[in-house]
Amino acid sequence: MAAPKMREPIESGCPDGFQYMHPTMRRNYGTWDYHEDVQPGVMVHVAKYGNDKIWTIKAGTQRILDVFTLRELMDIGDKYGDGFVQFTIRSNIQFFVDTEEKVAPLVAALEDAGYPVGGTRNSVASISHTQGWLHCDIPGTDASGVVKAMMDELLPYWRGWDMPNRVHLTTSCCQINCGGQGDIAINVQHTKPPKIDHSLVGNVCERPSVVARCPVAAIRPAMVDGKPSLEVDEKKCICCGACYPPCPPMQINDYKDTQLAIWIGGNHSNARGKPTFQRLVAAGVPNNPPRWPEATAIVKKILDCYKEGAKDWERINEWVERIGWPRFFEVTGLPFTKYHIDNWRGARANLNSSTHIRF
Numbered sequence: 001m002a003a004p005k006m007r008e009p010i011e012s013g014c015p016d017g018f019q020y021m022h023p024t025m026r027r028n029y030g031t032w033d034y035h036e037d038v039q040p041g042v043m044v045h046v047a048k049y050g051n052d053k054i055w056t057i058k059a060g061t062q063r064i065l066d067v068f069t070l071r072e073l074m075d076i077g078d079k080y081g082d083g084f085v086q087f088t089i090r091s092n093i094q095f096f097v098d099t100e101e102k103v104a105p106l107v108a109a110l111e112d113a114g115y116p117v118g119g120t121r122n123s124v125a126s127i128s129h130t131q132g133w134l135h136c137d138i139p140g141t142d143a144s145g146v147v148k149a150m151m152d153e154l155l156p157y158w159r160g161w162d163m164p165n166r167v168h169l170t171t172s173c174c175q176i177n178c179g180g181q182g183d184i185a186i187n188v189q190h191t192k193p194p195k196i197d198h199s200l201v202g203n204v205c206e207r208p209s210v211v212a213r214c215p216v217a218a219i220r221p222a223m224v225d226g227k228p229s230l231e232v233d234e235k236k237c238i239c240c241g242a243c244y245p246p247c248p249p250m251q252i253n254d255y256k257d258t259q260l261a262i263w264i265g266g267n268h269s270n271a272r273g274k275p276t277f278q279r280l281v282a283a284g285v286p287n288n289p290p291r292w293p294e295a296t297a298i299v300k301k302i303l304d305c306y307k308e309g310a311k312d313w314e315r316i317n318e319w320v321e322r323i324g325w326p327r328f329f330e331v332t333g334l335p336f337t338k339y340h341i342d343n344w345r346g347a348r349a350n351l352n353s354s355t356h357i358r359f
Contacts, residue, residue, distance in 0.1 A: 020084070020086070021084065022054060022082060022084040022096040022098070023098075024047075024052050024053075024054045024096075024098045025054060025084075025096065027047075027052060028045075028047040028048070028049075028050075028052055028054075031047065031048045031049060032045050032046065032047060032048060033046050033047060033048035034046055037120055037121050037161075038055070038103070040117065040118040040119075040120060040121070040123065040159050040160065040161055041057060041058045041059065041107070041116075041117035041118040041119060041120055041159075042055060042056070042057055042058070042103060042107065042117070042120070043055070043056045043058075043120060044056075044100075052098070053098065053100075054096055054097070054098055055096070055097050055098070055099075055100060055102070055103050056094050056095070056096055057081075057094065057095045057096075057097070057103065057106050057107060057110070057117060058088070058092050058093075058094050058117065058118070058119050058120060059092060059093050059094075059095070059110045059115040059116065059117050060092055060115060060116045060117075060118065060119060060126055060151070060158065061073070061087075061091060061092060061093050061115060062091065062144070062147075062148065063091040063129060063144065063147075064131075064134060064135065064144060072113060073085070073093055073115070076095075076106070076109050076110060076113060077095050079109070080102060080105050080106040080109045081095040081096065081097050081102060081106050082095075082096060082097050082098060082102070084096045089128070090119075090125055090126040090127075090128050091126060091128075092119055092126055093115075095110075116155060116158065116159060117159075118158045118159040118160075119158050120161075121161050121166070122161055122162070122163045122164065122165050122166055123157060123158055123159070123160055123161060123163060123166065123167070124154055124157035124158050124163060124167045124169065124303065125158075125166060125167065125168050125169065126147075126151065126158070126169075127146075127147040127150060127151060127169040127170065127171055127186075128168070128169070128170045128171075128182065129143040129144060129146070129147045129170065129171045129172070129173075130143045130171070130172045130173045130174070130177075130178035131143065131144070131173060131178070132144035132145060132146075132173045133145070133173075136173050136174065136178075137245070138174050138177070138241070138244050138245050138253075139173035139174060139253070140173060140174050140175065140188035140190065140241070140252075140253045140258040140287070141173050141188055141258065141260065141287050141289070142173060142289060143171045143172055143173035143178075145289055145290055145292070146171050146186060146260075146292050146295065147171060149290065149291045149292050149296060150169075150171075150186070150292065150295070150296045150299060153296050153300060154296075154299070154300070154303070157303060162307065163303075163306075163307055164306065164307065164310035164311060164312055164313065164314050164319070165310075165312075165313050165314060165315050167183045167184065167303065167306075167316065168182040168183050168184075169182050169183065169184045169185070169186070169299070170182040170184075170185045170186070170266075171185065171186040171187065172185075172186075172187050172188060173188060174188055174241060175187065175188045175189065175190055175239075175240055175241045176240055176241055176242050176245075177245070181266030181267075181268065181277070181278055182266050182278075183264065183265070183266065183267070183315060183316040183317070184262065184263070184264050184299055184302060184303075184316065185262070185263040185264070185266060185278055186260055186261075186262055186295055186299065187260065187261050187263060188241075188258060188259075188260065188261075188287070189258070189259045189260060189261040189283060189284070189285075190239040190240070190241050190252050190253075190257065190258055190259075191239060191257045191258070191259060191284070192239060192252070192254065192257040193232050193234045193237040193239060193252070194232060194241070194243060194244060194250040194251055194252040195250075195251050195252075195254075196229065196230060196231070196232070196249060196250050196251075197249040197251070198224040198225065198227060198229040198249075199225075199227065200248075200249040201227075201228070201229040201230055201247065201249045201250075202227050202228040202229060204247065204248060204249055205230070205246065205247035205248075205249060205250075206246065206247075207221055207228065207230055207247075209246050210230060210243050210246050210247045210250070211230070213242050213243060213246055214242060214243055215238070215240065215242060216236050216237070216238055217236065218232055218233045218234075218236035218237040218238075219231070219232055219233075219243055220233070230243075230247070230250065232250075239252070241253075255287075258287055259283075259284050259285055259286060259287050260285040260286070260287050260292070260294075260295050261280060261282065261283045261284075261285060262280075262281050262282035262285060262295065262298050262299065262302075263278035263279060263280055263281065264278060264279060264281050264302060264316055264317070264320070265277070265278055265279050265316055265317035265320055266278035266317070267315055267317045269315075272318075273318065276317045279320075279325075280339065280340055281302070281328075281329075281332075281334055281340075282298050282334055283337065283339040283340070284339070285298065298334070301332055301333065301334075302316075302332055305328075305331045305332050306319055309323065309331060
């Protein structure tokens, strides 16, 4: 019987992943019996039929990789592994080998080259982040830099298996586009309305689109010095920055007034309870490159308190719900301020537009 004809490549969509899989993975696809955690960063999967096993070695890498780093990682994989890798959703590289004897030399080679092995089971996962200064066109901070500085401090949490449950962290470089929900999130917080360069608005911005983009109807057309421009009602403005991407002359980023905020308790999973939204726990954290020590100290404090006080397998949101928010602020020593109270006057109408909330 003739082999089926492969489809022609197309310009969009994912390539066929099977061609990049380790042969042992292809042979046992969908028929694995179980897996075990051998050591931090190393797992073994055992096939249901036959004697096949495959070891996965997970190493920490940055999200945006240069050619030198990629070649170095590929050389390590060719020399010490079987030449098959994949990247996780949190930008970690995973190597695959089919014999246990290859594991230790591969781990040693990665550690020697500066790529820490870990990030499995009940550890702190790598921080999921956005582009930052290198690639984003509207960054309020360098998300990539925050991740690098913070993970340097959180490396023991990444290597260990001593957290109550797996901890997911996220960060973003703007307030509106990217980022995500996690156990702990470090997000940009604008504190002042945009500063408008009226001499450029008419030539750069499509004004109706900018007006429509504002979620609280705080922007309206205006004529300034005889030129078409825009104006902002600062009493309505919530400093979200949504106007800045379609209209760069409405600059909202500022070295002093663009700060960071720490949110906790986000959970997409409904395995043991309902998904939960993040809650603000620290506002006005200095956006202080290149190491962001204030934000890192807050995250470490939250992790240490969670590690000490949570029960086994409790996520951060479940721990806080059990002990209560007043107790959370007591044990972490974080101040409770007026910024923790949602008093936005449009919240009622906004929530009533949801398919899930009515009041």
